[in-house]
Structure formats: C-alpha cells, structure tokens
Amino acid sequence: AQSVAQPEDQVNVAEGNPLTVKCTYSVSGNPYLFWYVQYPNRGLQFLLKYITGDNLVKGSYGFEAEFNKSQTSFHLKKPSALVSDSALYFCAVRDGYSGAGSYQLTFGKGTKLSVIP
Amino acid sequence: GAVVSQHPSRVICKSGTSVKIECRSLDFQATTMFWYRQFPKQSLMLMATSNEGSKATYEQGVEKDKFLINHASLTLSTLTVTSAHPEDSSFYICSAKPGQGVGTGELFFGEGSRLTVL
Numbered sequence: 001a002q003s004v005a006q007p008e009d010q011v012n013v014a015e016g017n018p019l020t021v022k023c024t025y026s027v028s029g030n031p032y033l034f035w036y037v038q039y040p041n042r043g044l045q046f047l048l049k050y051i052t053g054d055n056l057v058k059g060s061y062g063f064e065a066e067f068n069k070s071q072t073s074f075h076l077k078k079p080s081a082l083v084s085d086s087a088l089y090f091c092a093v094r095d096g097y098s099g100a101g102s103y104q105l106t107f108g109k110g111t112k113l114s115v116i117p
Numbered sequence: 118g119a120v121v122s123q124h125p126s127r128v129i130c131k132s133g134t135s136v137k138i139e140c141r142s143l144d145f146q147a148t149t150m151f152w153y154r155q156f157p158k159q160s161l162m163l164m165a166t167s168n169e170g171s172k173a174t175y176e177q178g179v180e181k182d183k184f185l186i187n188h189a190s191l192t193l194s195t196l197t198v199t200s201a202h203p204e205d206s207s208f209y210i211c212s213a214k215p216g217q218g219v220g221t222g223e224l225f226f227g228e229g230s231r232l233t234v235l
Contacts, residue, residue, distance in 0.1 A: 032222055043123065043210050044161075044226040051222050090160065104151070105224060109160040 002027040006108035021076040023091030030096035033074040123227030140211030146191035147213035155208040
C-alpha cells in the first residue's frame, strides 16, 4: 500500500518570503512523486514530478521540490512567494514498480497555501 | 498540449434524475482515465479506473450501478450519476493517462464538474 502525508492543513506566508509545503510518503517500491495545484472550483494542474535522477526537481511557476529518500520526503518550495500562489496544493505518489498498467495516484489531503500581501 | 476537457463544469439537477459528465482528452489518446470525487476541503477520492473498450474497475465502496462509467473511445470517458440524490452532490474530477510520447509519467486532469442535486 502507498500513502502520502501532508502534515499541515494550512500554510501562511508573507509575499516575497520563501515558502515550503511539506510532504512525506510511503511506498513499497521506487516512488514516483508529484505535486499538483488546485485553484477554487478548478481541476488539478501539474507542477512537477520526481521519477529518477537529480533529487532537486524544478517545475512550473518557479516551484521546486527536493526528493529525500532517507526521510521519505518531497517538500515543495519556492524562494519568493506571490499572492497568486495562494491555492490548494496536493502531493501524490505512485509505486514505480506498479508497471505501465497502473497509474493510480495516491493523494495527500492537501495543504492550503495563503500568501499574504 | 495534453489538455483534458470536462463538461459540464456545473450542473444542477432534481433528485431522481440522471446526470452525465464527459471527460475528453483533446490532443492525445488516453487508454486509461480515472474518475475522482472531491468533498469540500478534502482530498481526491478515486472512484474508478476507466479503460478504453473494457469495463471500469471500481474502488471499494463505490456503487457501479450508481456511477456508470463508459470509455467508448480513446478520447472520451463518461460518468453517469444515476438516480441522483442530494448526497451525490460533489465535485467530480477526471484525469487521463496519455500514451507514449505525451508527458513523462504525470496524469492530466480535467477542470472538474460541480454537481448539485436538489
């Protein structure tokens, strides 16, 4: 079984400050990790992913995430937050050994990010 | 590229009626699509996996006769909520797994459909 934990329901950060949204995971095989963002009454937009390679992954809108195998974490970061970054952020994982036939993602409960002007 | 269109974005219906939600991959073929349900301030709950040309695989606790899924082509999957009741009111989101050459492992999501049953 695979699982994702996002320990913070909400993160508040001042505009211009760095932001971090935390995510830890549990998976039996190699983890494929994803971050998605959701704006109110909208679907999910893909931000970035880790499949293999460099532990630091850069994605859309200036976001990045660092894969830490020993801590089973994949925290989302941005050096300077914008008000427009305020949204709901989901971390997701799937087992890389599941094979091509299984693309089921397990999502965390989501973290609401509020960037204060 | 890799756009998933979901329609309608909002629908209001009377209790007892059926509602169909469409999920289309606009610029790629999707052999597999997923349907999720999202309750307010909660995460996405996977309802079923839809494979083109075959029966959908439902998650435990999801009534297959209540939530009919059809994946008739490589670009279209539909979710029909039959005999809808107020407790079926929710935000329904689809996602699509592209074939080779499109993306590298991520799923692409529709914009979601807000169903309100009166």
